[in-house]
Amino acid sequence: MTTTTPEVRESAPSSDRPRRGGRGSVMSSTGLYIATAIAGFLFLIPFYLLIRNALSTDADITGENWKFFPTDVQWGNIGELFTDETVPFGQSLWNSAVVATLHTVGVLLVCSLAGYGLARIPYRHANKVFYAVLGTLMVPTAITFVPSFVLVSSLGWVDTYRGLIIPGLFSGFTCFLFRQYFLGFPKELEEAARVDGLGYWGAYWRIVVPNSLNFFAAMATITFINGWNSFLWPLVIGQDPSSWTVQVALSNYMTNQTVVFHLIFMATAFSILPLVFVFLFLQRWLVQGIAQTGIKG
Amino acid sequence: MSTTKTRDLARPAAAKASPAKPRRALRGSPTFNFWLFTGPFxxxxAIFVYAPILWSLWLSFFEARFTVTPDKFVGFENYTYMLTNDDFVGSLGTFTVFAAFIxxxxxxxxxxxxxLVNRLRFMRAFFRSVFFLPTACSYVAASLIWKMSIFSGVRFGMMNTVLGWFGIENIAWLADPSPPWYWFVIVTARLWLQSGFYMILFLAALQNIPGxxxxxxxxxxxxxxxxxxxYITLPQLRATSTAVILLLLIAAYQAFDEFYNLLxxxxWGRPPLVELYYKALGESQDYGAGSAGAVILTVLICAVTLLQGKFLGFGRGEESK
Structure with missing residues (x-):
């Protein structure tokens, strides 16, 4: 199942190309590759700069002569990042890992259950409940950060994992996407499960979820990336440096000018690294998920 | 006798109501299961989405500085304050300029x-990954690279170095609002971050066009x-294009990260959310005015969403099932 989409994608004939052959098409395909290569080069420059600066000395970064590659690569910068007392980056990295992981698990659990309930379980007022969920889509979470902060601070959740994670779990949008997905789930499978004596709960965990792992993987990838990269809410909640996520930590290093250049860039590289791995390994599900749902978060 | 008659009369009604509350031989009643599944969510x-909205609505009618349990009712004063506040109204202007660019x-x-990627025969997956990879980066990381390396206003910034090869003087990209070069920095950062994502949407749509x-x-x-x-490709992509434009608009409306970090x-250059952040959580801690601002922004975005709904027919017809 999972491998079919990319394969189809790869082998699909590029439909707006005329039949190949002849010198013209060789010329145009050379031009095509040159254009793509230039665009790709431009897209990779920021990554190159990041790695270059992370492995340079400050003198090389700010030096008079632009060096494309650091004259002597400073692998020691990696160790320095995690031992320098002025940069509590290890803690931030750990915070981000905890927050993004629990965020992903929580969102998937809560929103998928609700999506299934709304899609499949007959209940007289299900429509009203669904409208109550849809209504929250009208109000983007980014705009409710002031009232949410007011609420969370009155609960005493500032600077805690609870405060960072729990308010973000109840995504009307993710619930909506799960509902749409479950509406298209083959009913026969569940009916067979019922005949075998499973209730809704049993059918959900034993039949529906195991047969929906592709969709769950896609949603998990998207949710994890969003959780790792989110900035506004962790900024509002994480007031003490011990509760900073990597994004908040980077933002502070950038504005305070107390941290040296090469450490800032090394920290940025480490903040991106986990996602690049997630990304390269799970790209298939990510692409599939985006193509299916049309939305990132 | 009479009982059977009433039952006969009642039967059609009961049959009609049966999809709503059926009594099939299932484990547990559907109503119970419905709440079991949807209850936690x-x-x-209710607590983390509806309550804050209502609380904020309530706060917006009070003078609430440094407190979230105010007792001084001020009516619409916070609203008139925000709507006549140059900074807040200006932030809506900033959003408009930003949206017009991005x-x-x-x-x-x-x-x-x-x-481009759709026409490639070799290395298609490679280039798709290259363009898609920035999607993994956060706005904070991109802002940092943009601000401290590419568009650093001093000599060693990459852009200034490259411009220097052509004899062009250093440009203070972010530190000087006239000329407003900061727009170039902000727009290119977001372009780099989000183009790959929308490219995937367009790729999917392109592959659905029948050959x-x-x-x-x-x-x-x-x-x-x-x-x-x-005459073929563009009209076939109309639905995707419309959706992409609306998604871009909503995303631009919520822009915060790169403005906060770059500027x-x-x-200068404060979009609505940044303005709101400084208003409510900055030094003045004015929750009343901040909440009023949030309500105003919510109303604006609701209007946009409803227009979008009308435009796209979003959510129509599918709830009935």
Missing amino acids: LIGL VPTTWALSLGLAL ELYEAAAIDGAKPGWQTFR SKTT
Whole structure:
């Protein structure tokens, strides 16, 4: 199942190309590759700069002569990042890992259950409940950060994992996407499960979820990336440096000018690294998920 | 006798109602299961989404500085304050300028990349990954690279170095609002971050265009290239284009991260959310005015969403099931 989409994608004939052959098409395909290569080069420059600066000395970064590659690569910068007392980056990295992981698990659990309930379980007022969920889509979470902060601070959740994670779990949008997905789930499978004596709960965990792992993987990838990269809410909640996520930590290093250049860039590289791995390994599900749902978060 | 009669009379009604509350031989009643499945989500939704909105609505009618339990009712004073506040109204202007830049450029770039990648025969997966990879980066990381390396206003910044090769003087990209070079920095950062994502949407749409359309066009004498693009590809992508433009608009409306990080401690170039952040959580801690601002922004975005709903027919017809 999972491998079919990319394969189809790869082998699909590029439909707006005329039949190949002849010198013209060789010329145009050379031009095509040159254009793509230039665009790709431009897209990779920021990554190159990041790695270059992370492995340079400050003198090389700010030096008079632009060096494309650091004259002597400073692998020691990696160790320095995690031992320098002025940069509590290890803690931030750990915070981000905890927050993004629990965020992903929580969102998937809560929103998928609700999506299934709304899609499949007959209940007289299900429509009203669904409208109550849809209504929250009208109000983007980014705009409710002031009232949410007011609420969370009155609960005493500032600077805690609870405060960072729990308010973000109840995504009307993710619930909506799960509902749409479950509406298209083959009913026969569940009916067979019922005949075998499973209730809704049993059918959900034993039949529906195991047969929906592709969709769950896609949603998990998207949710994890969003959780790792989110900035506004962790900024509002994480007031003490011990509760900073990597994004908040980077933002502070950038504005305070107390941290040296090469450490800032090394920290940025480490903040991106986990996602690049997630990304390269799970790209298939990510692409599939985006193509299916049309939305990132 | 009479009982059977009443039952006969009642039966059709009961049969009609049966999809709503059936008594099938299932384990547990559907109503119980419905709440079992949706309950946790709905409780959270009530506490962390609806309650803050209502609380904020309440706060917006009070003078609430440094407190979230105010007792001085001020009516619409916070609203008139925000709507006559130059900074807040100006932030809406900033959003408009930003949207005017970012929406068309992202649309064009992501469509262009999709067309390029779609025509590649070799290394297609490679280039798709290259363009898609920035999606993994956060706005904070991109802001940092942009601010401290590419568009650093001093000599060693990459852009200034490159411009220096052509004898152009250093440009203070972010530190000087006139000329407003900071727009270039902000727009390119977001372009880099989000184009790959929309490229995926366009790629999916491109692959759904039936090949027969192009064959038919070729038979009719349409020249490959601009003509087929203009009369086949573009019209076939209309639904995706509309959706992309609306997504871009909503995303631009919520822009915060790159403005906050690239333009920290400057007074220019503040979009609505940044303005709200400083208003409510900055030194004045004015929750009343901040909440009023949030309500105003919510009303504005609701209007946009409803227009979008009308425009796209979103959510119509599918709830009935």
